[in-house]
Amino acid sequence: MCSGCIEKEVVKILKVDVEKPELGKPNFDSERILKPLREKFNEEIKIPLVILQKLPYTLRKCKNSIYVILVKNENYWEVGDILCEKPEEILGVGIDLGSTTVAFYIYDFVEKKLIKSFSILNPQIKIGEDILTRLHFAKKQENLEYIKNITIEAINEELQKIGSEKIYYLSFCGNTAMTHFFLGLPVNYLFIEPYVPCVKWIGILDSKELNLRTHPLSKIFIFPIAGTYFGGDLIAGLFFSEIYKKEELNFFIDIGTNAEVVLGNKEFLLACAGAAGPALEGAIFECASQAKEGAIERIRIKNNKIEYSTIGEMPPVSICGSGVIDLIAELFLNGLINSNGKFQIDKFPERFRKIGDEYVFIVAEENETAFKKPIYIKQSEIKSFLRSKG
Amino acid sequence: MCSGCIEKEVVKILKVDVEKPELGKPNFDSERILKPLREKFNEEIKIPLVILQKLPYTLRKCKNSIYVILVKNENYWEVGDILCEKPEEILGVGIDLGSTTVAFYIYDFVEKKLIKSFSILNPQIKIGEDILTRLHFAKKQENLEYIKNITIEAINEELQKIGSEKIYYLSFCGNTAMTHFFLGLPVNYLFIEPYVPCVKWIGILDSKELNLRTHPLSKIFIFPIAGTYFGGDLIAGLFFSEIYKKEELNFFIDIGTNAEVVLGNKEFLLACAGAAGPALEGAIFECASQAKEGAIERIRIKNNKIEYSTIGEMPPVSICGSGVIDLIAELFLNGLINSNGKFQIDKFPERFRKIGDEYVFIVAEENETAFKKPIYIKQSEIKSFLRSKG
Known part of the structure; x- marks a missing residue:
């Protein structure tokens, strides 16, 4: 879930063809772009001073056909820029x-x-x-x-x-x-x-x-x-998960350095909080650490392909708390552990390996990591994780 | 008329006593001042970031009793400042x-x-x-x-x-x-x-x-x-004269470097414009000039006392176009000229004086002016003014 995600409808890019000014009727450059914008969508639009200061030049340079970027403010839209060409990225x-x-x-x-x-x-x-x-x-x-x-x-x-x-x-x-x-x-x-x-x-x-x-x-x-x-x-x-809109009872969990847990639906929300991340980091996992540069923090497994991202986009050195949660969830969703946490070795034999007298699941091979040693999670670590949280 | 005047209700100074924060209920410094403000008047109020950055310190320094200055924005009010003492001037x-x-x-x-x-x-x-x-x-x-x-x-x-x-x-x-x-x-x-x-x-x-x-x-x-x-x-x-609200037909005249004349009432407004000020300056009045430092631009006569103000608040050197208009209006309103423009010398004998073979009205005595010569208007000048405008 992407709690930092941006709402999708806060910036609009609109192409606007404006009427040419004519002698004998009221002509304002501001009104010439506001009129077609208001026809396209019926909300209040303001043009900031710095845009007005270039509006007359831009309108004529673009031959009365411009791209307007609108940015949402609390109860109106603001012109963020005016351009002759459609921008490639906004x-x-x-x-x-x-x-x-x-x-x-x-x-x-x-x-x-x-x-x-x-x-x-x-x-x-x-x-x-x-x-x-x-x-x-x-x-x-x-x-x-x-x-x-x-x-x-x-x-x-x-x-x-x-x-x-x-x-x-x-x-x-x-x-x-x-x-x-x-x-x-x-x-x-x-x-x-x-x-x-x-x-x-x-x-x-x-x-x-x-x-x-x-x-x-x-x-x-x-x-x-x-x-x-x-x-x-x-x-x-809560906003992006929309649990406050749901009929049925939902459980929302946000685990970071602290964990917040919210139980509720459209009628009530009950929240509590406590320390979390550090409990997963280092203490019970050999390859885990506090979040730091190179720590694996996101993991996706799909069709026996492992994708991960690290903090600061550096070669991996460890797995941080968020990475551990991701890893165990992905192992379960891909059938690589069962509900007791037991490794299903035949499902992904290349990645299950015996180190010492115990099986481990290899997250990053030694040629991928910063220290040229593999990063993995042990069968016993998963068991103790499930016990501690179960 | 003061066309540059400010609307009187755009800034408010309110004394606010805020509730003390208590353990066990939601406490926000922002809400503590917004609540009593909203009780005092029911409009949207925003607290800008720079005010929030000092709000916690100020609330405690002022012992929860503060003066809030509210400044009107387009469709909400903004906190302009928070102070312990009532400001002397805003x-x-x-x-x-x-x-x-x-x-x-x-x-x-x-x-x-x-x-x-x-x-x-x-x-x-x-x-x-x-x-x-x-x-x-x-x-x-x-x-x-x-x-x-x-x-x-x-x-x-x-x-x-x-x-x-x-x-x-x-x-x-x-x-x-x-x-x-x-x-x-x-x-x-x-x-x-x-x-x-x-x-x-x-x-x-x-x-x-x-x-x-x-x-x-x-x-x-x-x-x-x-x-x-x-x-x-x-x-x-037009806004301050409110002629757009009136039943009866009104005539609005604004004379500056250009003059605008508006005829209308609550049903219609008809406007026209043209050059004005320079026509009054220098050409037909000996003591008149273009607006410049020391030119008398406002004149009030009350109980045979003359008050004037000059551009740049310098000792008077001349009368500019706006001053001429003011002067003739005040002379008429005080009965110092009749409707034909004739001086009523007995009404203010100290100020009517003969210079050459003609009577003049002294606006500023020689000891008041920059060049130690009196500034005046002649009987013949008033007559030609009335003819040219009549």
């Missing part, structure tokens, strides 16, 4: 700022599809691995500013690689602390009684308010905060 | 950018009154006295940028003298060319057939979009353009 980026990793989901509004996703390490780790250390650090205003700046800078580096000028929309989610850090909001009263977050609903901001390196008119939607322990990341997950 | 500035002079009207939202008005010379005059010269000059993009910058800079100097940090709202009107220059909008297609203005409705902008030196969250309302010859200055005049 991108949206979903950002999921986790305590340990930052996930990016790149959506193309021209092709209307997710074209890439990847993640990097959260640069805040250098201040402290656990959130509480960072919260204490951020009590001083200049430290909060510092955390905000290193976070934005790390995100900006990725946005620049993606192509800043092509990015017209961002969506952001993170837990309550991450949302505060990202926006530079004081956390001083967040982690002492009575635990008061600064804000609940943030809505849509101009990306430039956060110094994000995107198209100058791009917007960013910030998923709202539900409470101190239930942040925008959980809201984003 | 200002709005109406700016009327004429081709020759820039008039400023300063309104205090705390006392709810106009506290001052004054005017300066339009710095664009150095490019050319008539608008057409400036329009030709501005065809090049860097020249348009230059005109915009000198205009904003001249306005900024005055805003700084008024007190930038106290200014939360501006309203702007000007003729079509002036509005284009002020906003940096291309004028290339404005003065060639078929005469196309760039934009009709601009609405409310953030003052910082125009680099205006005001409170960082202040807004500016731009009066809309009705057509090439009917600009925001005329719309502002």
Whole structure:
């Protein structure tokens, strides 16, 4: 599930043929493009000043036939750009700022599809691995500013690689602390009684308010905060899974550094939270580790082909907590383990191998990994995982 | 009439006592101030990011009792600032950018009154006295940028003298060319057939979009353009005179460098425009001149006391076109001339004096003026004024 995913209908690309101006009737360049836009869809549209400043030149250069990019704001649409040619790519980026990793989901509004996703390490780790250390650090205003700046800078580096000028929309989610850090909001009263977050609903901001390196008119939607322990990341997950619309009872689980579990349907939602990720990392798995560069965090198995992605897109060094969850789920979905967790060796013999006196499942062969040793999961590790969670 | 005047209900100052946060119920600093605000008046309110960034500190520093300044945006209100103490002055500035002079009207939202008005010379005059010269000059993009910058800079100097940090709202009107220059909008297609203005409705902008030196969250309302010859200055005049609401037929006259005349009521408005101001300046009046520093532009006579204001607040050197209109109107309203324009010398004997073989009315005595010569209007000048306009 892609909790950082972007809503698909927030950017539109429309071709518009405008009427030529004529002597003797009211002629305004603004009205000439607004009229056909309003005919195409009946919502309020505003033209920002920087677009007006080039509108007369562009309309004539494009011979009254232009492509208009519309970007959704809270209750109206804004002209994001005007171009003579249809743009090849108009991108949206979903950002999921986790305590340990930052996930990016790149959506193309021209092709209307997710074209890439990847993640990097959260640069805040250098201040402290656990959130509480960072919260204490951020009590001083200049430290909060510092955390905000290193976070934005790390995100900006990725946005620049993606192509800043092509990015017209961002969506952001993170837990309550991450949302505060990202926006530079004081956390001083967040982690002492009575635990008061600064804000609940943030809505849509101009990306430039956060110094994000995107198209100058791009917007960013910030998923709202539900409470101190239930942040925008959980809201984003609930929003996209739509469990709040369902008749039947549903169970929503988001496992990251912390895990949030929500039980409910269209009538009620009951949530609880607790530590999670670190329990899977290192302690019971030989090849597992905390999320770090090169850690495998996403795994897909299909027709006996294994695909994985690593943090920072580096050669694999280990599997992090999210990767372990993915791996066990994929093994089960592909019939490579049964409901007791027992390996079904004949289903994928090339990848089941005996190391010492125990069978393992090879996730990455030694020629793929950074240290030239295979990365695997043991039969006994799966059993103890199932026992601990069962 | 004050066509640059500001609407009185665009900034509110509200005292708010917020609930203390308590353990066991949802606590958000944002909701704590929004709740009592929404109880006070039922409109949408947004808190900008820079206010959220200081909200937790300010709420605690002010012991949960704060003054909130609300600034109106197009269809919602925005928190402009939060303060522990009631501010002494919260200002709005109406700016009327004429081709020759820039008039400023300063309104205090705390006392709810106009506290001052004054005017300066339009710095664009150095490019050319008539608008057409400036329009030709501005065809090049860097020249348009230059005109915009000198205009904003001249306005900024005055805003700084008024007190930038106290200014939360501006309203702007000007003729079509002036509005284009002020906003940096291309004028290339404005003065060639078929005469196309760039934009009709601009609405409310953030003052910082125009680099205006005001409170960082202040807004500016731009009066809309009705057509090439009917600009925001005329719309502002019609708006405040409310002739578009009246049953009976009304006649609206705005005399500046150009004059616009509108005839109408709530059913129709018929407008025409033409050159005006220069016709009154210099040609038929000995003491008149084009608008320049020291020119008397506003005159009030009450109980045989004469009050006037000059451009740039300098010692008087002459009377400009607007001053001549004011003077003749005030003379008539005070019974100092009759309906034929004849001086009623016994009504204000100190100010009627014989110079040569003709009576004059002294507007400024020689000890008040820059050149130590009196500034006056002659009996014969009034007669020829009435003939030419009658």
